Amino acid sequence: MALIQLENITKSYESEGTLTPVLHGISFSIQEGEFVSIMGPSGSGKSTLLHILGLLDRQTTGSYLFNSQDTSMLDDPARARIRNKYIGFVFQAFHLLKRTTVLENVMLPLYYSDVPKKEYAQKAKIALEHVELSHRLDHLPSQLSGGERQRVAIARALVNDPKVIFADEPTGNLDSKTGATVMNTIEKLHHQGKTIIVITHETAAADYANRIITITDGLISSDKNVTAPHTHYAK
C-alpha cells in the first residue's frame, strides 16, 4: 500500500477574480521507505505540491490518499493531527523559535501530541542524538552555525517519530560543505526506514534520492529511479 497516492491533482490560486493555475494534473505514488527528490525550476509548482503533500494546503481537484486516507474528507483539526503524528517538516529557513533552547525547539511538536509530558525531554534528547547535537541542548539557535540549526530542525521533524519527512530546499541556505552534512543526516534517516521527500533545485542534493520527480510548468516532466550513488558532494 502506497503511503502517498496522488491522482490528477490540480491547484489554482484565485486572486482578484482571476484563476491562476499552478498544478495541472499530477499523479504519482510513493511507497513507504522511498527517498524521493522533487525537482524543478522556481515557479514550476514544486513548493505548491509540497504544501499539498504536507497537508498545509488543499488541492483544487483530484484525490490525495495519505496513509490510505482520503485527505479531502479531513477537517482542519484532523489534518493538524496527521501533520503532528505522521509528518515531519524541514524548511529552508530552519524556522526555529529564537528565544527558545535547542531542546525546547525540538520538543515543540510534542506539545500538540498525545505524548505524556514527562517523555518530552527524553524523546527530544533521542532525536538530537540522531543528528549528533546532544552537546547543544541548552544553546539558543543564535549560538549555532547554519548547519547545526538545520540539524536541530531535522531533530524537531523526527521527534514524534513520523512516517515521512518533507524537506523544502533543506540546503538552500547552506554552503555546499554544510549542505552535505545535512544531506548525510537525512540519508541516515532514510537508512533507518523513514520515507523522505526532498524538494530542491540543486542536483547535488537531489542525487541522494533513489527516485527523482521533475516538475515543469505544473506537470511531471520526468519520474525516474536512480540507482547510482551520489557523487556530487565530496565525502
Add this chain to the structure above:
Amino acid sequence: MNLPSTIKTSVRALRANWARSLLTILGIVIGVMAIVLVISLGQGAQNLILSQVQSIGSNTIILRPGRQPTQPSDAAETLLTDSLKQKDIDALLKPINVPDLQAADPAVLVPGAIGYQNSVYHATVLGWTPNALGEVFNVYPEQGSFFTQDDVKSYAKVIVIGSKVKQELFGDSDALGQFVTVHGQKLQVVGILPAKGQVTAFNVDDIGLIPYSTAQKTLLGIDYFHEIFLRAKPEANVDQVAADITATLRESHNITDPTKDDFFVVTQKTIVATVSTVTQVLTIFLVAIASISLMVGGIGIMNIMLVSVTERTQEIGLRKALGATNKNILMQFMIEAIILTFAGGLLGTLIAITISALVSFVAQTYFALAWPFTLPLGAIVLGVGVSTAIGLIFGLYPARKAAAKDPIEALRFE
C-alpha cells in the same frame, strides 16, 4: 497542548518584550488602580463620616428650617427660611406634645469673624444654650466657664472661644476677661475650650460660642433659629419622638400637606442613610469614569496584541505545520492577553491598596482623623476580575486573527 505549557510559552513571549508588555498593561494598571482606589477611599471616607455622625449620640434629633433637600436647588431654601422660633421650642417642650423630649437647644449661626485689637480670625460663631456643648458633646471649658442661663435671659455680651481662636488672637497672653469684637459688638471672653479638634459636625478648636439670645437680638436682629438640637430621654424611641416633633410643628405651623413642611427633622439614622447614599452614588459615579480608562487600556492591549500577532506570523505558521490546531493558537494568544490584563489588574490593585493605606496613615497621623483603612475585598475582586474580563474581550479579536492565519502564508513571511 496543555494549559501549563501554554502559560509557560505565553510568559516567555511576554518576557521577551517585557518593556512593551509593561507599557501595554499601563492603561489597565491605571484603570484598575483608579477603581480600587475610589472604592477604598470612598469606604474610608464613609466610615469616617459615619463614625462622626454616630458620635452625635443616637438620642439627638436635629431640627432645621426649610425642606429636606432632595435636589440641588433645595439646599438654598434651608438658609432662607425663618420658620423656627421660640414659640416652637415652647410647644415642643410641653410634655403633652412630645412626652419623651428632654431638652431643646436652639442654635443661631453668626456669620463673620472675631476681632481682637488688630487681629481678625474667621471662626464659626454660634449662638447656643449654655449646656448644649457640654451635655451633647461632652466638651467643657478648661479655663473659665460656660455662660449661664441668666446670661441668655439678660442678652449678656459674653463669649466662649476655642483653643485655636484663642491662640490666633491672643497668642500666649491671657484671654480670659478680655473683650473681642463680633459683628461690631464687644463680647467678653468668659471661657476657653480645650483643644479637641473635630467633634461631629464642627471643629471645637475653631469655634466661638455666645448666648443664642445675644446672637439673635443684639448681633443679627432676628427672631428665628438656624437649628434646634433636641435630645430625647435616654430610653425613648427616637423615631417616635421625631414623629411627635413633626406632628407638633405641623400643628403649630398650620401645615396639612406634608410636602409643604417648612422644617425637617434629622436623626442619626437619617444622616447615616443620607451619607451612605451620597457616598455610594459618588463612588458609582467615579467608578464609571475610571471604567473608561479601563476600556481605553483594553483597546491598547488589543492594539499591541495585533502587532504581536503580525510579528509572530512565522511562529504561528510553524506551530501549525507542526500540528497546532486553530484552537491551540487561539488559546495561546488568549492566554497571553489574559496574563497581561490579570497582571495589570493585580499591579493596579496593589498600587491602589498602598495609596489607600498611605492616605489613611497620613490622615490619622497628621490630621488626627479617625480615617480607617479597610481592605476593600470587593474592589480587589472587581478590579482583577474586570481586568481579566477585558483581556478576554479585547484579546479575542487578535487571537482569532492569529488562529486564522494560513500556515503557508505564515511560513513564507520574512
